[in-house]
Amino acid sequence: MNNDKGKFHLMRGMQKYVLVLLFLIPLLAFTFKDLYTLYIPEYFPKPVYDFKKEPLTKEKVELGRVLFYDPVLSKDGTVSCASCHTSYNAFAHTDHALSHGIGDSIGKRNAPALFNLAWQKDFMWDGAVNHIEVQALAPISDKKEMAESIENVVKKLQTKKLYRTLFYKAFSDSTITGQHLLKAIAQFQLTLISAGSKYDQVKKGKESFTEQEQKGYEIFKQNCHSCHQEPLFSSYQFAANGLPMDSYLKDVGRMGVTRQKKDSLMFKIPSLRNLSYSYPYMHDGRFTRLSQVINHYTNGIQQNSKVSKELRKKIILSDHDKVDLIAFLLTLNDREFVKNQNFQFPKEILLPSEGK
Incomplete structure (x- = not known):
């Protein structure tokens, strides 16, 4: 009898473990299946963004991609994130020096290219945003860009069945929140890794x-x-490169954020990758050709106390040197990146009629 009782308790204990496993296995399978795998070259440094703390999932990335291309984020439904950051231009723009917003309003800066964002701790030319998961809030609320409030965006999205479905798939909750909206856009942007150039x-x-x-x-x-x-x-630090201030824009750079004079005319150092796609150059888009940029560094630097020691020395390059330098810079163009279908307009999800 005692042996039979022991067998009975053993069987019941095993049943409990089996039931727990049957419950956990689908959850584990669901989790691993939905993780978004990033390719990061071994020669890249460790990302600033903590992917272990906040892993990417396919559903969140997909939602972020749809939001990135939908003008519903703007007040009048005419401007999306992609309006200023087009995939074919390495997520910059090329048709004008300064960013354009609703009602043909013109901003004060050139829209920066978006790639390799996981290695950056500060965003915008002046570093006004210090975390990618709130970065999208800046253009959404800027009066010269999207001129909308996050609260109104959430209300508009909540009326759309498409978004209620996508948010449920991404966050297991069909109730749309501003936090989830910003997180999804950030997850899509974090997938924008450029590492396929000739240099690579x-x-x-x-x-x-x-x-x-x-x-x-x-x-x-x-x-x-x-x-x-x-x-x-890029070091993604802030520096003054000897550009004279534009007399119309009067952009003081990072000083506008820190209110410290030492940061006057300091701007975030952009990456030199994808230069053929991301012109015009500089924070105000004043240069349209690489030769103009190189000429600035060889004979156009306006010397002042903000300029680094490296730029205070005279850079002497012959015409042949300049041509050779440009030849190297062109090896940083990543055609695979700008042609990647996973980064482009999600026509399979967001048809024009559904985005209005």
């Missing part, structure tokens, strides 16, 4: 620089590397 192929040992590109690479390392550090080609 050289780093992987799959290609080699031409003689001219190699010469340009050496010139780059001698003159540009302190600010535009490999392999991201």
